[in-house]
Amino acid sequence: MKIKPQPLTKAAFAPYGDVIEFSGNVDPRIINYGHTQKFANLADLDVLAEGGKPVVSLFRTEPLPRPISIRVMERHPLSSQAFYPLGDHPYLVVVAAPGEFSVENVRAFLAAPGQGVNYRKGTWHHYSLSLNAVSPFLVIDRGAEGQNCDEVFIDEGVLDIEY
């Protein structure tokens, strides 16, 4: 199977989580005595279950060799996980809806620089797929003891990204 990335939009990504971006479709609040536009509350940060606390981290991810073959997907059964790109390169977002995993349900999105995503609790996702260059991300997720990550493995060549 080959899947072709589609553009990342709030509507297309809604089954999987939130798109975090400066949106042309939303009027910002004007704060700080007129000096700041505020686009407020852009993601459902669902990180408090079972004693969880919000945690902010920085990631630096290197691109996979092409063609990109999807070999592993993960989900966090207890929490959301948000990624915001800090660099100037696009990246890929590869997801499948919560529930039983099936390769037929996998979708790929091409995120532009400045577009972050917040995976909803339980959404299957590939780890950060930088394109072009080693890329930094800011990550907001849940800090707590205990297990909060399931993985499924896929044989090489079963699911490739056509990019």
Added chain:
Amino acid sequence: MKIKPQPLTKAAFAPYGDVIEFSGNVDPRIINYGHTQKFANLADLDVLAEGGKPVVSLFRTEPLPRPISIRVMERHPLSSQAFYPLGDHPYLVVVAAPGEFSVENVRAFLAAPGQGVNYRKGTWHHYSLSLNAVSPFLVIDRGAEGQNCDEVFIDEGVLDIEY
């Protein structure tokens, strides 16, 4: 009074909160099958008091005219507030330690691109002081009903930034 910004470092900023950065002094965890460096848990996101939830927003702030005169400082008595710069320009961080406000206690830091800050609960701070250009920030703070912002006002010319 004129205050001159000092470089933003974790040590110098410790009385006011956290610096969020890719630090050369910390060894990252290697995750994602070797493809990602993770600098984990870089700030104390203290946003849960009195029913608070973590919220992520995007700000776009225009520079103040120079010379920059500090006219207002604010604090959030119930929560921290984190700012991470998304652009390529430095910015100013102007703070005073928690407790009774006094202009003598105000300090200024010059943050480089890639350096975020997390104001500790109660730390007095000026709103985002972009330099050079309209600048985007990612903000992590507390969402809840009710009041969580105190302000103090300062006459023009009493406290200027020498930058």
